Amino acid sequence: MKLYRRHTLSLAIAAITAGAVPTVFAQQPQLEEVIITGTRVADRSAADSPVPVDVISGSDFRVNGSTDIQDMLRTQVPSFDINSQPISDAATIVRPPNLRGLSPDNVLVLVNGKRRHRGSIISFLGGGISDGAQGVDMAAIPSLAIKQVEVLRDGASSQYGSDAIAGVINFLLRDDAEGFEVVARYGSTTEGDGDNYMVSANLGLPLGDSGFLNITGEMRDVEGTVRSVVRDDVAFAEANGYNAVSDYQLINSYTGEVPQYWGQPDVDDDVKLFFNAGFDINDNTELYAFGNYAERSVEGGFFYRNVVGGPSSQRGGVYAGPTVDPATGLAADGGVASVLVGDLDGGSSCIDGIPLGGSGGVIPDPTLLAAVSADANCFSFIETIPSGFVPRFGGDNEDMALAVGIRGNFELGSGLYYDLSAQRGSNRTDFFIRNTINASLGPATPRDFIPGGQEQTETVYNLNFSYGLDVGLASDLNIAFGAEYREEEFDLFAGDPASYALGPLASQGFSSSSNGFGGFPNDTSASQDNTAFYVDLEADFTDQLTLQAAVRNEQFSNFDGTTNYKLAGIYKVTDSFRIRGGFSTGFHAPTAGQANITNVTTQNVNGVLIDQGTLPLFSAAGQVAADYVESFGNGRPELGPEEAENYSFGIAFDIGNSTWTIDYYDIEVTDRIALGANVDFLAALNFAGGGTDYMTVSEALTGLDAAGVIDRQDFIGLDDLSQFRFFTNSFDTRTKGVDLVGNTYFDFLSGSSTLTVAFNYNDTEVTDRGDINPISDGRVEALEELLPNIKGNVSWSHSQGKFRTLLRANYYGDWTSTSNGYDVDAAILVDAQVAYQLNDSLELVAGVDNLFDEYPDETPNPGSLGQLYPEDSPFGFNGSTWYLQGRYNF
Structure with a gap:
């Protein structure tokens, strides 16, 4: 295993390592942390890196009440943010994180220094910051598999390629060739919900005399939480005599006492398996492999579909009927609100709506309700679902990857190192939605649906070389x-027919498709590829000065290529004071999913059924729309890479046993990828026909095909499309901030302590909304105000005898809940943990996160949607959580 420890791309020896030994958090510094992220020089320490790299050992990384790796990052990396996503469609399944306030696909994720494949989810509901993003599914990585985490806080597109604008997160896997460790944990909230457990094990095995196989497995289950209040419309209906909503309390097993689900989702059957292996063929050649398999099921709630409570609160397309004559139930201007009635044979023998009366205008007329129920041809959902319903949406996610490679040293001069690897990874999500309906199918509707699925697959081949050349400097020129x-390939899988069906009642005002999340009507597939070449130079010019330069060119199959470069350096003023800085350009290329996603659903807008879709800009329909948008005189919409410029400057200094770093950054991102505004499809087709006044989309498509303007085959399935949007390059932002990281070691009582400080100040400004498809005021506010400007923590860990303790204060500055329209005050959450080493093999741990049960400020009007706390809270809304853990190793 000699080669594995010394070549350029080898995994690092860390100062604090997660081995199969009892964790010790407070300790004196030993060796400098060696890094592989952001540099291709062997044995480069984090302290000597030209750009800031945080090194977090696996054991430190896991000191957290959460069992999700993204929540662990939130407490370890101040500029990393992740939300609970209680009602966010597919974003609930693969949560979109943010680094330095930028989009999830502006951060590059590596495993063992190799690019990690993306998740299958495109976050159409990403809180404004992550809208339209397709990032990596980090939740598939078990924390016990991690040897250390390296976080490069600087742009690195010239070194690693697309996405490395905000930084790079590199998960290095454990490489123990012996030992066994098992961890069992159980926890809950102090409210009594959110029960969760995790069982994880790590096994190290030798492969002959010069190899290792390290395997990690994890099983995890998290029960959802509920932080809701009774909605105003439900309370109003019940107070005015409509008691069916009270019955909802009895039949709703999901939300307990209130007909609305606001809380963390349920995570079931969360199973993860990772392996890492290496074998030295000889002193100069090593074979290696690593990979994983993971699966989980995530389920959350949607909004309550109300039956009555006033015309403003009835669910459109399901319950809300027209204003009707209170005596006859026939549509009439100035009449009363009603519950929608459908005529199953398509005739006109039924009334238009069951009038709502009584003191609050919420009691269905009993005579007309009985008449509708008695007539087999007339139907209203108040007959079959009188209490309303809350859809339960989720997905079954499967993730797998395999990387294999060979690396070694040709031993030419100071050594030519090489690394040849191939990897393939995929992430698939199969959606489900339960306790809902396809209203247009009337009484024949199922209650559970399979809307289809999505899969992202990526294949990567790498060939890397590194050579140290003596040019008379203080070190070799690397x-x-x-x-x-x-x-990469992005696939959509069709759902069951009922999930997208346009049923017989659609023309009568009943919404089609599975209510809440419509199904995909067709299987589709799209792919793209790119080729990249890079050169990276680094050397110690003197004992004090280190400089780094890199350039990378990437060519894409679907759009123009890009060339990016980086210049960085560090100057050691003294042994204990260093100045560093860098400038780099970066980019994020549109994914195959963003460029090619097709998603058409039927929506009820102001009582009118219209088909709305997301279609590829490159498609025939997209080009028709692009021509139409261009006619407005602001330019033609295009889709290509985001471009970025990243400036950084910092200092690092040591004072006694203390080490401190302060780094300033300035990131300008132009032509950011976004979903544009909806385009009127019929207007676009009429424009394509030279201003022809076609009355329907179907008529326009037929006429334009006959005139030779379009090929009808390119527009199959779009005859009912009214509006659609597409991904395009739209707006510009500038993000500025400061990172402060420090730690000090000291003796205390008869033990040793470590005090760690980590704070981030981050500010994003939208400098240009875009001219072609400008983003909305709401999204501008989210980009600028949704995350706290200041976030950080102070941790004190102490070891004494068989005990160790941790006390951590997490600070979240004030922020704006853009989904609820109010400012939220700053908060401090305190975490505490105590551990006892019972014997050489067994450690017992007890801890509390959010010790003082801190919650974000309540929403201004919680009864309107039953939402007590803002869902976009940067620290969640579960309150205090406790956990017990046992760790056994030998």
Whole structure:
């Protein structure tokens, strides 16, 4: 295993390592942390890196009440944010994180230094910051598999390629060749819900005399929480005599006492398996492999579909009927609100709506309700679901990856190192939605649906070289160069027919498709590939000065290529004071999913059924729309890479046993990828026909095909499409901030302590909303105000005898809940943990996160949607949680 420890791309020896030994958090510094992220020089320490790199050992990383790796990052990396996503469609399944306030696909995720494949979810509901993003599903990684985490806080597109605008997170896997460790944990909230457990194990095995196989498995289950209040419309209906909503309390097993689900989702059958292996063929050659398999089921709630409570609160397309004559139930201007009635044979023998009366205008007329129920041809959902319903949406997620490679040293001069690897990864989500309806099918509707699925698949081939050349400097000039070929494919899988059906009642005002999340009508597939070449130079010019330069060119199959570069350096003023800085350009390329996603659903807008879709800009329909948008005179919509410029400057200094770093950054991102405004499809088709006044989309498509303007085959399935949108490059932002990281070691009582400080100030400004498809005021506010400007923590860990303790204060500055329209005050959450080493093999741990049960400020009007706390809270809304853990190793 000699080669594995010394070559350029080898995994690092960390100062604090997560081995199969009892965790010790407070300890004196030993060796400097060696890093592989952001540099291709062997044995480069984090302290000597030209750009800031945080090194978090696996054991430190896991000191957290949460069992999700993204929540662990939130407490360890101040500029990392992740929300609970209680009602966010597919974003509930793969939560979109943010680094330095930027989109999830502006941060590059690596495992063992290799690019990690993306998740299958495109976050159409991403809180404004992550809208339209397709990031990596980090939740598939078990924390016990981690040896250390390296967080490069700087742009690195010239070194690693697309996405490395905000930074790079590199998860290094454990490489123990012996030992066994098992961890069992159980926890809950102090409210009595949110029960969760985790069982995880790590096993190290030798492969002959010069290899290792390290395997980690994890099983996890998290019960959902509920932080809701009774909605105003439900309370109003019940107070005015409509008692069916009270019955909802009895039949709703999901939300307990209130007909609305606001809380963390349920995570069931969460199973993860990771392996890491290496074998030295000889002193100069190593074979290696690592990979994973993971699956989980995530389920959350949607909004309550109300039956009555006033015309403003009835669910459109299901319960809300027209204003009707209170005596006859026939549509009439100035009449009373009603419950919608459908005529099953398509005739006109039924009334238009069951009038609502009584003191509050919520009691269905009993005579007309009985008449509708008695007539087999007339139907209203108040007959079959009188209490309303809350859809339960989720998905079954499957993630797998395999990387294999060979690396070694040709031993030419100071050594030519090489690394040849191939990897393939995929992430698939199969959606389900339960306790809902396809209203247009009337009484024949199922209650549970399979809307379809999505899968992201990526294949990457890498060939990297590194050579140290003596040019008379204080160190060899390290010349690294290489090439990468990457192919990605995005697939959509059709749902069951009922999930997208346009049923017989659609023309009568009943909404089609599975209510809440419509199904995909067709299987579709799209792919793209790119080829990259890079050169990376780094050397110690003197004992005090280190400089780094890199350039990378990438060519894409679907759009123009891009070339990016980086210049960085560090100057050691003294042994204990260093100045560092860098400038780099970066980019984020549109994914195959963003460029090619097709999603058409039927929506009820102001009582009118219209088909709304997301279609590819590159499609025939997209080009028709682009021509139409261009006619407004603001330019033609296009889709290509986001471009970025990243400036950084910082200092690092040591005072006694203390080490401190302060780094300033300035990131400008132009032509950011966004979903544009909805385009009127019929207007676009009429424009394509030279201003022809076609009355319907179907008529326009037929006429334009006959005139040779379009090929009808390119527009199959779009005859009913009214509006659609597409991904395009839209707006610009500038993000500025400061990172402060420090730690100090000291003796206390008869033990040793470590005090760690980590704070981030981050500010994002939208500098240009875009001219072609400008983003809305609401999204501008989210980008600028949704996350706290200041976030950080102070941790004190102490070891004494068989005990160790941790006390951590997490600070979240004030922020704006853009979904609820109010400012939220700053908050401090305190975490505490105590551990006792019972014997050489067994450690017992007890801890509390959010010790003082801190919640975000309540929403201004919680009864309107039953929402007591803002769902976009940066620290959640579960309150205090406790956990017990046992760790056994030998």
